[in-house]
Amino acid sequence: MSHLDTSTPQAWFVYLLRCADDTLYAGVSTDVARRVGEHNAGAPLGARYTRARRPVALVYVESAASRSDAQRREREIKNMNRASKLALIAEAK
Numbered sequence: 001m002s003h004l005d006t007s008t009p010q011a012w013f014v015y016l017l018r019c020a021d022d023t024l025y026a027g028v029s030t031d032v033a034r035r036v037g038e039h040n041a042g043a044p045l046g047a048r049y050t051r052a053r054r055p056v057a058l059v060y061v062e063s064a065a066s067r068s069d070a071q072r073r074e075r076e077i078k079n080m081n082r083a084s085k086l087a088l089i090a091e092a093k
């Protein structure tokens with residue numbers, strides 16, 4: 001029987017997706033590859049926003065120390081204008 005190891009905190013990530021209509025979508029996850037797959041698979045796992053804008057492509061990822069930090073950063077990114085988001089993506093390349 002396996003058990004959850006609580007001695008090490010789980011890694012959280014903030015990510016940006018480029019949708020088929022060239023819009024940008026921000027989200028958080030502990031497994032970005034799985035989450036992008038869910039977005040591309042559609043309902044019911046993908047976000048409502050991305051379901052109508054598939055396929056999506058991962059364009060940016062950053063790590064966060066905790067879920068709350070990841071959600072705080074996600075909110076910051078969502079509040080950025082498009083030019084700032086594109087600059088963030090360009091800086092990461």
